[in-house]
Amino acid sequence: MTYFKGCYTALITPMRHNREVDYEGLQKLVEFQLREGVNGVLAVGTTGESPTLDWNEHNKVIERVHENVSEKGLTIAGTGSNSTQEAIEGTIHAQHIGVKAVLLVDPYYNGPSSLEIRKEYIEPIARQFPDIQLIPYVIPGRTGCQLFPQDLAILHEQYQNVRSVKEATGDLENMRLTRKLCGQDFDILSGDDDKTFTMMTSPDIAASGVISVTSNIAPRAVSQLTNYILEGKKEAAQKIAQILQPLFSVITVKTQEQTAYGPVTCRARNPLATKTLMNVLGMPSGPCRQPLGKMTRNGLEAVLEAAKKVYETNPDVLEPVEDFFDVDLKDRLYKERYWEGLYYA
16 A cells, blocks of 8 residues: 655745745745645755754744645655654644644764664654654765664554655665565655656665655656656656756756865755756745855856756746746746856855
8 A cells, every 4th residue: 555656845945035934935836836736745854954944934834835735735744853852842733733744854963873763763753643654764865874674664563654764865775675674565755856767666666756856846747757657657757757867967966166275076965956946947945044055156057057958858847837937947047147146156
């Protein structure tokens, strides 16, 4: 039985120029996602800048998203923390407003073992909220720790509300072990857009969907990708995956930059590149919260190149942005005045 399937958008949290949350823009983004056919929306994940929103903002963003999603899809609330008590308090709020699923990122920085993540983090929340579906979010590249498949399988066996995982290890063998140990009655959701096709079409992984960053910009196309796979239309899905590859490639952008003391690698991590592109396209976005800042000019050029490639070869992918937000993408992608202030000089 599949509980989570299809495309869920890891929603950007738009900001005003003063870096206050843009709640009007948030409503527009949710409306856009639902119109374009996503199955649900994740509020305040990594892409939604969870590290720099305080808990009052967390709760308000989740509430606003859930109000606008209503019965049209599933709201997933990002209530994970590196403090179990904080995660419980966030989940209490989510439950109070009617949210049925929460995302629990592995506890970052303080570095618990997989055993501790299971016993001191997921288990207390699973026991306290039996009617809320918990989605552990395994992303060691961000958190410095990892819930292993063995502990995930124990959780799945013991708790009815642990039947899924957002898998962002990048490790296909880890995913295969998760499927083997957790069985078929368990949903693996891709946490890496560029691996979604492989994860969903590999029988020994059999992912059921994706929590996507790219669907902020191309929700219809990413939804089509997952739906085609679920319908057994592998060739059609593969074609869309290839079309979307340029956008997948710029979720994180690495460039070589020159300084007075020699070259350095600059890595613009999610959500910086996606927010930059959304600003270029004229979507509600605004700046990132500090310490995230701006891209380099080289990074911006990489983002523009990717977007232009999709626009020139498959304009239908970005056409919904043009239609919904009433913008001229040809102007915005090719005229430099739309990029001012988006990169470090």
